[in-house]
Amino acid sequence: MAKVTVDGREVVVPDNGNVLEACRIAGVDVPHFCYHPRLSIVGQCRMCMVEIEGMPKIQASCTVPVRDGMVVSASSEKALAARNATMEFLLINHPLDCPICDQAGECKLQDNAFAAGLPVSRTSEPRRQYPGYDRTGIGPHVIADMTRCIQCTRCIRFCAEIAGTGELTFIERGGHTIVWTHEGKVLDNEWSACTADVCPVGALTTKDFRFRKRVWWLDKARSVCTGCEIGCNISIEHRDRQVFRFLPRPNPDVNDYWMCDYGRFRAEELNAQDFTRPVVKDGGSTKETNWGDALERIQKAVDEAIKAKGAASILVIGSANLSTEENYLLNSLFRTRLGVPNVEFVVDNGALRRIKNPKAEGNQEGWLKGLESAPNSRGAVAAGVTRALSDSALEKLSSGKFTPAVLYVADAAFAKKASDPAFVQAARKAGFVAVHARTKNALTEVADVVLPVASLSGKEGTFVNSQRRIQAFSIAIVPPPVVRTDMEVLLHLGKRWGVFDTRWTAGDVFELLKKEIPLYADAERESRAVAGYPAVISPASAYDSIFSPEEAEAKLIAAAAEGRNG
């Protein structure tokens, strides 16, 4: 550890740190563009200039390693003059079209110019233009506009060092420099939209989100990606009951600063809500009904089945898409209270998803890998729901060897199997079929009762990822009226057999999990380990600190208290 004095305040910094980090820890935010804690240090933007005692010239603080006893003046007149000069140079060729730039509001250049730049421009010359290289798709997910580029090379370094694909490069030099791909190639890798995240300006923006919503209107909620078993921490960005985008929520133990394009662009799927009222089959026709009626039909069918054929005639299908809390309630209602032996789930193996994080527990050659296409198979198992094997009731149902008297499916899209015609045909033969569903599929067509449930954005709970980390997600959007969360549905259903209290929250169920599931015994729902880090204000200026997200978080909270960024 090294003791460094920044603007008169002494701080202790790890030996491998640099002066920029030391300043940040001391509470002095040195403006910067090219520095990113997970990318190599290039000292390209010249924005983070500080004065260091014993060094005759001002230094780019990101490039200077800390030394014990170092005395840094981050806010001296000389340092400020140097930074203002850099800012003026950057603005000579920047178009200053913030009103029509989609990065506005989360742009580091805008923020830093606002904080420290000159109030007026001293240049009147036309800005640099790049005919053919502005507002052009550079890949399937990213739009590039080179007129806005400030040549920080974050995107180039991201592609070379994190993605390992190296699609981007500087072409030409000096005033003609552009960032582009090699002729005939496109920016297309598994994480290409992360280049838009790290881009401090509006040079790279994502095609899906571009011009959809001004970023300062967006509310943010901590959540977890459900695309695979890695469980990348995300923030759900929403406005007016509509989800607009996912952003990676930095977590050094899981997804670091990244997330894959597949997970990211699943965001707007959450807006689909086909079922807004319980739907029941009466004779041949379907009709909408109220919750009391729908749940009563289920209760009647279950009670009759148990009386007539025994609890083994019932099949309950949980899901790796449901939270551990929901799977736990499902299991304790049907298996523990009603004695149903068949409470099972099945999970698909999808395409391999990867996140580069060499420091994370359970990484393989630097990568976290996710094969299962659902987030919570480990949580479902921990909650007592059985993983369906070849001799399980679920498999017997699909092969036609078992016809349950009641089939209760807690997630209509539990796996690919749910829309497999053979499975649906077999399910149709069951005496009574009830499903929780948000969107229509083949299974909801044959169900006797469809219970409308909210998407991930309307729920809270915990998932257990491939590293066996418990990760909490929270509510972004209150579900539409009448629509309930899976947990509420199960609580109301359980109340009919006198096991649950409908006033329970996800927190109350979490307390039950702590008592009954060893994996959850020591978990604290509000702790850093479970809740992760806060949703970020701007992906480009997300607390990009190698040492302590806590420090950065404290700053975010202070900023919020001051009413900034709010």
Next chain:
Amino acid sequence: MSGGANVPVDSLPGQPPVGEHGALSCGKDVKFSEEALAEFEKLLTRYPTKQAALLPSLWIAQREFGWISREAVDYVAGLLSLSPAFVWGVVTFYTMYNRAPVGKHLIQFCTSISCHLNGAEEVYHECRKKLGGLKPGETTPDGKFTVIEVECLAQCDKAPAVMVNGDDHAVITKDNLDKFLESLK
């Protein structure tokens, strides 16, 4: 708003058209000859990393293929296990890699101060006139000559100096221009 000071006003010699920053295609697969490949292998032993051998490898490519095409970039990138984008970035950084075809003889007239004082511009214009009124950077229809203007060739004692491909030619004046061009044919 366009036409800022940084937009090139004219095509540069050995360079693709204005506004075109991508690598041009030569329309066929390229490959080093056996001698070039042997030279390349020898190069690799002189550098700590493969990446370090990029510039000399591109020289070999330019000598072999005459100019650096998209296919040449891909080929060199493959040889050195680099991304083609990285190689193209290096090619575009340096001015002496030809990014478009040039004639068999690339005649480079120095017009820096010593040669300028000795009338290099006149010789330069005269030479282009003699080759059929070539514009700067243009190639004769028979594909033999390209004439361009360059900065100092470090031959100030022999001004006006000319470089043809890699070879120096000293004191090229209006008087011996004919002889000089004849010697190239």
